Amino acid sequence: MIQTVVLSTPRAVSTAVADFLTRAVGSTPGLVLGLPAGGTPIPLYRALVDRYRAGRIDFSRVATFNLDEFCGLAPDDPRTYRAFMRTHLFDHVNIPLERAHLLDGAARRWREEIAQFETKLAALGGLDLAIVGIGNNGHIAFNEPGPALIARTHRVRLTPATRRANAEAFGNRWRAVPTHGLTMGMGTIASARGVVLIATGAHKATIVRRALTGMVTPQVPASLLQLHPNLVVTLDRAAAAKL
Numbered sequence: 001m002i003q004t005v006v007l008s009t010p011r012a013v014s015t016a017v018a019d020f021l022t023r024a025v026g027s028t029p030g031l032v033l034g035l036p037a038g039g040t041p042i043p044l045y046r047a048l049v050d051r052y053r054a055g056r057i058d059f060s061r062v063a064t065f066n067l068d069e070f071c072g073l074a075p076d077d078p079r080t081y082r083a084f085m086r087t088h089l090f091d092h093v094n095i096p097l098e099r100a101h102l103l104d105g106a107a108r109r110w111r112e113e114i115a116q117f118e119t120k121l122a123a124l125g126g127l128d129l130a131i132v133g134i135g136n137n138g139h140i141a142f143n144e145p146g147p148a149l150i151a152r153t154h155r156v157r158l159t160p161a162t163r164r165a166n167a168e169a170f171g172n173r174w175r176a177v178p179t180h181g182l183t184m185g186m187g188t189i190a191s192a193r194g195v196v197l198i199a200t201g202a203h204k205a206t207i208v209r210r211a212l213t214g215m216v217t218p219q220v221p222a223s224l225l226q227l228h229p230n231l232v233v234t235l236d237r238a239a240a241a242k243l
């Protein structure tokens, strides 16, 4: 069942999701979380840092698994999602770094890298909660639109749309954005016991409508989440405008 929550502003969305996460970690301190990079979750991470500093949330037993990463960038490259996570969350809260799992997009043996990532996640019982954004093209993590989807963590060729959406960190030159990424598969994400989809801004209104009310199709990977038994969609008014 989809529960849709519409709030006035991106800030209200981040407050609501941060409060939800604070309660979830309060009742399950060892929560296993799937986390996104991107513009949408930045205010959410800021709200979580505020709650941590106020003593309201303790991440010391939490485990996190990031949804995706660019291929070909060294792990210390400031343009990686690993760097993004440190800047916006990990450097400011008490998540033990050995419990913050990120794919290494520079791994030569990427097949081993993705297998190990799935094994570590499975050893912790899979995701309790996946927080996901949605791309303008309907992708979830780097699961791009196409004739078929790959269920588990895999290497993917990024679409021009995704490379354009990420161009800012690469001098606004979309061709400088890596051509490939590693991503959790839709099956891995949809196996989470709960999924929270967040979308904000008028530019997301059309894809939010297609994903939530259109056909379930791999051409809109987010539409698969319609099948999830425990999906909460949290939108600001602008992103919900076409529902």
Ligand code: PGA
Residues within 6 Å of the ligand: 036, 037, 038, 039, 040, 041, 132, 133, 134, 135, 136, 139, 140, 141, 165
């Ligand atoms: P955004 O990206 O948060 O930067 O809009 C969302 C996504 O591509 O999943």
